[in-house]
Amino acid sequence: MNKKIFLVASVATITFLSSCLTSLHNLVTYSTVTRDNRIAGNWQHDNMIIKIEPVPTSSFLKNISSAKVNGEEKKSNYDSKEDSLLYSNGYIMDFSKNNYRYYMVCCLTRIGNNLYADMQPLIAGPMNKPNATDDENLFSGGNYMTTHSIARLVVRENELQLSVLNDDFIKDQLNKGSAAIRYEKDDLFGTVLITASSTELRQFLAKYGNDERLYSSKNTITLKKT
Amino acid sequence: MTFSKSSGSNQGMHIAQHILFALLSFFVLLNIFKTGSSPAKVDYVYTALFLATILPVVYLHLYWLLPHLSRINSVIYYIIPLLLISAFFIWVNVQLFDHWSVKLFPGFFFISYYKWWEIALFFLVLIIVTTLLKLSKSWFVVNRLQRQLLETDQQRVQAELKALKAQVNPHFFFNTLNNIYSMSLDKDERLPGTILKLSELMRYFLYESTEDLVPLSKEIQVLNDYIDLQTIRSDERLEVTTAMEKEPGHQKIAPLLLIAFVENAFKHGAKGSTGNAFINIKLTTAQNTINFRVENNKGVADETGKDDNGGLGLDNVKRRLELIYPQRHKLLVENNEKIFLVQLQLQL
Numbered sequence: 342m343n344k345k346i347f348l349v350a351s352v353a354t355i356t357f358l359s360s361c362l363t364s365l366h367n368l369v370t371y372s373t374v375t376r377d378n379r380i381a382g383n384w385q386h387d388n389m390i391i392k393i394e395p396v397p398t399s400s401f402l403k404n405i406s407s408a409k410v411n412g413e414e415k416k417s418n419y420d421s422k423e424d425s426l427l428y429s430n431g432y433i434m435d436f437s438k439n440n441y442r443y444y445m446v447c448c449l450t451r452i453g454n455n456l457y458a459d460m461q462p463l464i465a466g467p468m469n470k471p472n473a474t475d476d477e478n479l480f481s482g483g484n485y486m487t488t489h490s491i492a493r494l495v496v497r498e499n500e501l502q503l504s505v506l507n508d509d510f511i512k513d514q515l516n517k518g519s520a521a522i523r524y525e526k527d528d529l530f531g532t533v534l535i536t537a538s539s540t541e542l543r544q545f546l547a548k549y550g551n552d553e554r555l556y557s558s559k560n561t562i563t564l565k566k567t
Numbered sequence: 568m569t570f571s572k573s574s575g576s577n578q579g580m581h582i583a584q585h586i587l588f589a590l591l592s593f594f595v596l597l598n599i600f601k602t603g604s605s606p607a608k609v610d611y612v613y614t615a616l617f618l619a620t621i622l623p624v625v626y627l628h629l630y631w632l633l634p635h636l637s638r639i640n641s642v643i644y645y646i647i648p649l650l651l652i653s654a655f656f657i658w659v660n661v662q663l664f665d666h667w668s669v670k671l672f673p674g675f676f677f678i679s680y681y682k683w684w685e686i687a688l689f690f691l692v693l694i695i696v697t698t699l700l701k702l703s704k705s706w707f708v709v710n711r712l713q714r715q716l717l718e719t720d721q722q723r724v725q726a727e728l729k730a731l732k733a734q735v736n737p738h739f740f741f742n743t744l745n746n747i748y749s750m751s752l753d754k755d756e757r758l759p760g761t762i763l764k765l766s767e768l769m770r771y772f773l774y775e776s777t778e779d780l781v782p783l784s785k786e787i788q789v790l791n792d793y794i795d796l797q798t799i800r801s802d803e804r805l806e807v808t809t810a811m812e813k814e815p816g817h818q819k820i821a822p823l824l825l826i827a828f829v830e831n832a833f834k835h836g837a838k839g840s841t842g843n844a845f846i847n848i849k850l851t852t853a854q855n856t857i858n859f860r861v862e863n864n865k866g867v868a869d870e871t872g873k874d875d876n877g878g879l880g881l882d883n884v885k886r887r888l889e890l891i892y893p894q895r896h897k898l899l900v901e902n903n904e905k906i907f908l909v910q911l912q913l914q915l
Contacts, residue, residue: 446587512677518607521600544678548665 359456361560363488364535365525368542369448370458377449377452377456379496380432384564391564392435393447395470399433426495441465449494452546456494458503468478488534491542499566504556508533511555525551537564574781586674588700592693593618598681609675614667617689620660621793624690625697627652633698649694657686693873724890740769741833743796750799757799764792776822783815783857783915786825787850793826794848810849819915825859828909832863835907847893859911865904881909888913 345356384391396402427448434445435561444463449456495502512518512533522545523537549555597614598605606614628649634735636645663671664679665909743765750758762870771789775781791811796852798807849860881900888911901907 488804519609521602521607521609521613521673521675523602529892541678541680544665548669548678549676552669 359488361492361510362389362511362533362535363490364537364542366535366537366539367427367448367461367490368423368539368546369427369450370539371423371430373450373539373543374427374430375449375451375456376430377496377537379492380449380473380494383567384464384501386562386564390438390440390545390567393432394435395566396428396431396446397498399435401433401435419426420473433463437468440468444470450543452543452550455546455550456496456551458492458494460492461491491546493550501564501566502561504561504562507555507557507560510557511535571701574788588697589618589622590623595882596689609677612672612675613677616663617660620656620686620692621661621693624652624656625693626865628694629697629701633701653673653687653690655685660686673854691722696825728887728890740772740829743768746796746799747755755799761796761799764796768792768796772823778822782822783812783818783823784853786820786822787811790825790829790848790850797829804843806845808845808847810851810854812850818855819856820858820913820915821887824884824887824891825911827881828859828861828911831909832861832907833865835865855915857911857913857915859913860909862908865907 378395380393381395382393386391388533394400428446429479430450431446434443435448436443442464446461448459450459451457466496490505492503492505495504511520512531515522515524515526515533522535522541525534525536526532593614596617597610599612600614600617602609603609631647632645632652636642636646639645661679661683668675668677731782746759747758747765750761756762768789771785775785793807794807794809798805800847829846832848844864846861846863848862849858851858885898888898892913897910898909898913900912901910
C-alpha cells in the first residue's frame, strides 16, 4: 500500500488551506453527530464567500430533488439509514473558486470541550454550466477518492475560526515513529492518508484535541459573517 | 517463575528467567501492537506501558494469590481478590493510555486500541500462561525433591544397615574368640578345626557378607558352621537339634540375619540353664518364603534377648528386618518362664 498513489480530493486541495490531514474514514458518525446552527449563514474569507446551510434546507438538496428522473430519486449504492441520519444533521458548504462551484458536506461533533467539523468534498462543477453532467464534476470518475478533513471550530460572534489538523506536524510525528495511528503513506508524493477508524479518530482527538501542536496558524482561517 | 532462598547462582538463574519471560512477553506484545510493518519508537513505548500494567497483576497472582489458594477454604477468596486486582490495573491501563501518558510522554502520540474487556483478556492470557509455567516448574521441582528424598532415604537405610552389620560382626567374633581362648587354655584338640571354621566364618563375614543379598545356601552353611563352633564349647547337657533345608535353591537372603537368633539362643539359653538345655533350630523354604524357627529353654533369671554388650542381638535384627523386608516378614517371639521361641517368616 505504501507505493500506491492517492489522488485525493480533500478540502485543502480545493479550498483556501495550504494543506490539511486527510482521513479515509469520517470522524463523525450518525451516533456522534451534533448540530450547531451558529455556523449557518454566509461567511467571508478574503474575497471568497462561503455559504453554510443545514442539509435538509439547503439549495444543494433542492437541486438534487429537482433532478429526480420520472419522479424517482437517484439513489447511490452507498445510501443507508445511518447515512441519512448523519447527513440530515450535517451542513452543506458552498463556495466558488476559479470558475468552479464547490459543494462540501460538513458534519459536526463535540469531543470534550471542542467542536469539530468533518468536511468532505461533494461536487465541483463549472460555474457557467448549471446543468453540468457527471463527467464535468471534478470529483467524479475513478481518479479521485474523496477523503475527510477534520477541523476544530471555534464559533464567536460573527466569526468562525476553522483550524484544520496540522498535516506537517502529524506527518513528521509519523515519520519519526512518535505517533501510533493507522495510516498509509504515498512515498511518491509524500502524502499521508490516515486510515484509523472513526472511533480511533475520536479517541485520538479526545486525548490530544487540546494539544495546540496539532493545529498551526497556516492551517487556521477565520471567517467573518456577512 | 519462582524465587527461592537457595544459593546465589540459583537466585541469579531465577532472575534471568524472569527477565527472559518479560522480554518474551514484550516481544510478543510489540508484534501485536505495532501499527506499521515494523515497530516504531512509539510502539516500544506503547508496549512497555501496556506490559507495566499487566506484570503487577501477573506477579501478584503468582506470588500472593496462587500460594494463598492452597490455604483457603473457598475459591471465592481467590476469585474476588483476583477480580479486584485485575479491575484496578485495567483502570490504571485505561487512565494511563487515555490521560496520564499525555503528560508522561509529551513527545509521543498514541491512543488505547483496546476496550476494558480486551485488556482483561490480555491479563487473563498472561495469568494463565504464567500459572501453567509455574505449575509445570513446580511439578519438576516436586519430582526432583521426591527423587532426592528417595535417594537420601536409600542412602540412610544403607548407612544404617551397614552400621547394624558392623555391630553384628564384632559381637559375634568377640564371643567366638572368647570360646577359642577357653579351648586353648584347656588345650582342646578340637582347636585347629575350630580355628579353621572360624577362618571360614571370618571370610564370609568380612568379604561375602558385604553384599546386600547372599545365596541362602551360603547363609545355611554359615549357620551350620556357627552352630558347630558353639556346640564345641557347650556343656554336654546342651542338646542342639538342627533341621536345615537341604536344597534351598537359588534364593537369596540378607546376610547375617538368621545367625543373630541362633547366637541369642546359645548365649542365653545354654548358658543360663542349670538343668538339661536344648536348642531346636529349623529352617524350611517354600517358593519365595523362608520359615525359620529357633527354640530354647531358659536358664534361671535369664533375660533372653538382652545383650551384655549394650543391647545388641534381637533389637538389631528386628531393625534390619524392618529396613530390608518391610511388610515382608513376620517375627513372632514367645518368651515365657521356660521357653524362648522365635519364629520368623520371610518373603524373599
